[in-house]
Amino acid sequence: MLHSWNLSPQEAIALQKRLASSVVLKPLPEEITLVAGADVGYPRRHDRAVAAVATYTYPGLEFRELVRFQGKFFYPYVPGLLSFREIPLLLQAFERLQEEPDVVLCDGQGTAHPRRLGLASHLGLWLNLPTVGCAKTRLVGTHGRVGPRRGQYRSLLYQGDKVGVVLRTRTKVKPLYVSPGHLAEVESSRKLVERCCIQYRLPEPIRRAHLAVQRAVRGA
DNA sequence: GCGACAG
């Protein structure tokens, strides 16, 4: 279960293939009272990184907690290996949360991944918590044109499977790529994400975490 | 061999 994070691309890929079989796809818990959003950013001097996790009550979406962790760590961005770049920092941030969330929204793919183990899935396995991937752009899969209205969506297909949906979270705004991470599945993930997007494109928890990361990575 | 490619 426990492994190092400075793996070579080949080792990382092999590990993903093994871990993918442990991912559990099932509806999210019926009772969700706390939802978290996570994000990571690397400053210009890429020798350290910043992670942030924000929690909100659900379905009321009242801000609950914000944790930020900054540490010396670096792993390059390699398409398909994002989890190795962001999870080490995220784990530190999650350890500092006062209250454990019922589900975690991540800024990346879940199972909509070449080896079905995107950031959200990998993080979910480590935390043993339900996770959902919310990516701003596509990594893999095909889909039809999504209607212009908030709430409209199209299935994201990959290798013959419906791995997620492309969801319009705001009218006339570029859609989001939503895919289950771990202990989650497409339908419930889509509904949760839509309900977490109030007045912006990104789910409120992720948006809050993102703002915190930006504040740290930049100045101010 | 030629594109595609989360953040």
Next chain:
DNA sequence: ATCTTGTCGC
């Protein structure tokens, strides 16, 4: 992601 200001469109 990060580098960066103003600006066109709904």
